[in-house]
Amino acid sequence: MTKKLILVLNCGSSSVKFSIIDPIQSIIYLDGMVESVQHITSLMIYDHFMNKKLLNKFNKIDSYKQLIILIFNTLSVKYKNYLNYVIGIGHRVVHGGKHLNKSMIINDYVLSKIKQLSIFAPLHNPFHVIAITVSLQKMLKLKNSNVAVFDTAFHHTIPKESFLYAIPYQFYKNYSIRRYGAHGINHLYVTQQCSLFLNKSIDQINIISCHLGSGSSVTAIVNGKSVDTSMGLTPLEGLMMGTRCGDIDPYIIFYMIQELKISVIDVQKILTKESGVLGISSVTSDFRELEKRYSTYKRAKLSINMFCRRVTKYISGYSSLMCGRLDAIVFTGGIGENSSFIRQKIIKKLSLLNFFVDVKKNIKNNKKIFFINTSASSSILVIKANENQVIAKETYDLLK
Numbered sequence: 001m002t003k004k005l006i007l008v009l010n011c012g013s014s015s016v017k018f019s020i021i022d023p024i025q026s027i028i029y030l031d032g033m034v035e036s037v038q039h040i041t042s043l044m045i046y047d048h049f050m051n052k053k054l055l056n057k058f059n060k061i062d063s064y065k066q067l068i069i070l071i072f073n074t075l076s077v078k079y080k081n082y083l084n085y086v087i088g089i090g091h092r093v094v095h096g097g098k099h100l101n102k103s104m105i106i107n108d109y110v111l112s113k114i115k116q117l118s119i120f121a122p123l124h125n126p127f128h129v130i131a132i133t134v135s136l137q138k139m140l141k142l143k144n145s146n147v148a149v150f151d152t153a154f155h156h157t158i159p160k161e162s163f164l165y166a167i168p169y170q171f172y173k174n175y176s177i178r179r180y181g182a183h184g185i186n187h188l189y190v191t192q193q194c195s196l197f198l199n200k201s202i203d204q205i206n207i208i209s210c211h212l213g214s215g216s217s218v219t220a221i222v223n224g225k226s227v228d229t230s231m232g233l234t235p236l237e238g239l240m241m242g243t244r245c246g247d248i249d250p251y252i253i254f255y256m257i258q259e260l261k262i263s264v265i266d267v268q269k270i271l272t273k274e275s276g277v278l279g280i281s282s283v284t285s286d287f288r289e290l291e292k293r294y295s296t297y298k299r300a301k302l303s304i305n306m307f308c309r310r311v312t313k314y315i316s317g318y319s320s321l322m323c324g325r326l327d328a329i330v331f332t333g334g335i336g337e338n339s340s341f342i343r344q345k346i347i348k349k350l351s352l353l354n355f356f357v358d359v360k361k362n363i364k365n366n367k368k369i370f371f372i373n374t375s376a377s378s379s380i381l382v383i384k385a386n387e388n389q390v391i392a393k394e395t396y397d398l399l400k
Contacts, residue, residue: 005029005085006392007075009068009135010092011127016067019388020075020082023396026389029082034067036060043070047079054078064127068134076138088145089135090395092185092387094124094235096150098176103153103394106132106146114148120180120234123272147395154184157225165233179237181229183211183333185387187219190330192390193383195224197369198327206322208315208329210346211385212336214242214285218311220318227321230314236272239314240307242285245275247310277303287335287342294341308342312349319353328379329355331372337384340364343372347380354378 002022010017015035021028032045032054041061045054056074061067075083091106095117104110111132118125128148135146155163163179164172171177190209195202202224209219216239219229230238230246240246248271256262262270270279278285280303283293287307293300319326329350331343340362347357356377361370373380 002027003085004087004396005082006088006090006395007083007086008090008092008388008391008395009071009131010388010391011068011124011131013123013127016071016131017388018071019392020079020086021388021392023389023392028388030079031388032071034071036062036067041067041070043074045074045079064130065134068131069138072134072138086139086142088147088395088399089139089142090147090149090388090391091128091132091135092151092391093128093148094151094182095121095180096148096152097180098178100148100150101153101156103147103149103398105144105398106136106148110148121182122268124235145399147391147398149185149391149394151182151184152180154188155179155181155219155226155229158227158229162228177233179229179232180234181217181219181226182215182231182235183217183219184226184229185390186211186332186385187217187221187226187229189386189390190332190383191221191224193369194328194330194381197381198379200327206325206327208318208322208326210311210315210329210331210336211333212239212311212331212339212342213333215244216241216307216311216333216335218314218318220321222321222323228318240280240310241276242287243273243276243278245271245279277307280306287339291339291341304342304345308345308349311346315346315350316353326353326378328381330381330383332383332385334385337382338364340372343380343382347372355380 006021006023008019015033017033019028019031029049030047034043039060041058043056093114097117100113114125115129136143187209191205194205194207205224207221209221211217215235217229217231220227236244238246253267256267281290281299290300290304335342344357344362347355356374357372358374362372368384370382372382
């Protein structure tokens with residue numbers, strides 16, 4: 001075993017994914033997840049090296065801080081043989097804003113900026129701050145070896161005509177209001193994998209990357225760089241998502257506040273936590289459940305159809321940015337990787353762009369990357385998301 005491992009913490013609003021990785025040889029020694037669902041908190045860890053799985057269940061832990069502490073306590077007791085070789089901790093951070101535009105070793109300045117940017121990523125950045133704070137407390141020997149890897153960093157190559165909003169310029173100049181995007185870590189990983197799989201230099205890769213999950217985004221990548229993306233100032237813009245509304249007429253917000261007398265705080269809650277496919281179906285934000293009820297429940301069908309239509313609109317629009325050559329459409333993320341049904345519905349609307357699904361190839365398989373297109377079609381790839389590998393490599397490169 002190498003003596004230089006990286007612990008990666010990838011924090012969501014209700015779950016924490018974590019890994020211990022050898023960033024040089026791209027070996028995952030251990031990965032796991034802790035999440036709270038209903039009245040239960042579950043901790044799952046898979047030790048790849050020993051081929052052993054740990055699953056513990058507890059009464060629901062409501063404190064996010066306690067979830068992070070549970071991870072560190074478990075690792076220090078049961079996986080000390082790996083933890084002893086950890087030389088750094090990599091943290092996925094959703095929003096880095098204007099100034100945190102590349103991976104950075106975390107100090108007081110970086111941590112304070114991540115806190116400030118919580119206003120733009122309220123479902124994510126506050127939890128990153130908690131994870132970083134606990135990491136600094138629990139792993140004192142690595143106090144100067146915590147690294148923030150930002151989802152927004154990959155999108156700093158987007159040109160001004162794409163990242164500006166059509167509002168008075170002073171709001172950009174004085175307050176840095178602009179498109180920042182998200183999911184950049186995985187969009188970068190997808191770009192790197194396409195380069196290897198298609199045997200093309202990364203600076204010659206032109207793809208449209210569709211990260212589809214509870215949060216979803218589409219990114220136009222030209223010559224290996226992000227040139228446009230569906231998420232905006234915050235992860236609320238763009239595609240219809242699990243509970244987020246995505247693109248809407250801004251006047252809806254004025255109407256809710258002025259005419260319906262809904263408070264600003266409640267409007268924010270409605271648009272971030274009660275909209276998307278949950279808002280349309282009224283039953284769930286889980287696409288797996290909606291697929292099961294697609295044929296029997298009209299609004300499950302409606303919510304999925306709306307979602308797929310919006311994905312195809314972004315793909316179609318971004319095809320015009322490809323400078324005459326589109327190497328592939330890529331599906332990634334929990335839905336993009338696992339739902340052959342949704343992939344087929346999306347691609348069915350793209351025949352005009354010469355994309356056609358091979359039904360047999362489109363069936364879920366265990367490969368990390370595979371084609372799903374017919375021989376007559378332009379390339380369509382499915383790539384398993386691996387943000388943690390990118391975070392581990394970025395962390396190691398900064399610390400070495």
